[in-house]
Amino acid sequence: MSRLRVPAPVANEVVETIVSCGGDVHECIVYVTAKTSSPRVAIGVIHPFHDATPVSTHVDGGELDRLWGLLAECGQTIVLQVHSHPGGAHHSGTDDAWPVVHRVGFPSLVLARFGRDEFRGSHLAIYQGAGQWIEPGPGQRHEYVELEGRAHEL
C-alpha cells in the first residue's frame, strides 16, 4: 500500500480535536478521511460521538451506521484512526481487536499523554488482517504515513 499523506491542517485538526475533547481527563478518537477517488491524501477529520474513560473509547453501532451513511453521501472514506492514551503510546489488545476499518494496510495511530505531546512519542500500527498488526519502527513510519510539516514527530 502506498503512503498516506496528511496535510498540516488535517494533522493540526487531529491534535486540536483530541486535546480539546479529552483534556487531561479521558481518551478521545478521531477518524481521518480522504476522497474515495483519492484515498492517499487526507482531507478531513471526523470526531465521532463516543464514550470515553481515562483508558478507553467506544463508538457504538448506531454512530458507525450514521457515519457509514455520511461517508457514502460525501464520497469520503476513513483512511486513518487516531486515538489518545493517558501515558505512553502503544497499540493495546483492545486497539488490535476493534478497529473501525478491516482492510490490510489500514493505519492506526496512538498519541501519548492525551495528545499533549502532539505526534511526539506516538505509536503507529498497520493492519495485517485477522486481528494482526505490524508496528513499524521510527525509521519506517514515513513509509506508511507522511505528516506534512511534522515528519520529525512521527
Add this chain to the structure above:
Amino acid sequence: MKDHAKKLTITFAYNGETHVDEVPPDQRIEGVWHKVLAHFGIRPEDAAALGLFKDGSELSRDQSFEQAGVADGATLHIRPRQQRAG
C-alpha cells in the same frame, strides 16, 4: 403471484464506498457475503468482525434477502458492530 425472475438491486456500502449488485430475492445472504466483502478488499478472515446492516439492524445471513425484508433499491451497510480503543 411472485415474479421469481425479478432480481433485487441492492447497494452495499463499506466505509464510504458502494457496490451495486443484483440478487434473486430468495438468494441466501451468506451465499453472496464473501463475494461482496472481496469486492471491498476485505479478506475472509475478517468476515466475522463485520456484519450486514439494514437501517441499523444486523441481518441474519442465514436468511434470504426476501426473508430479511430487503426491498429492491435498498442500501445495506457492511461495518463493524462497534469500535473500541484503549
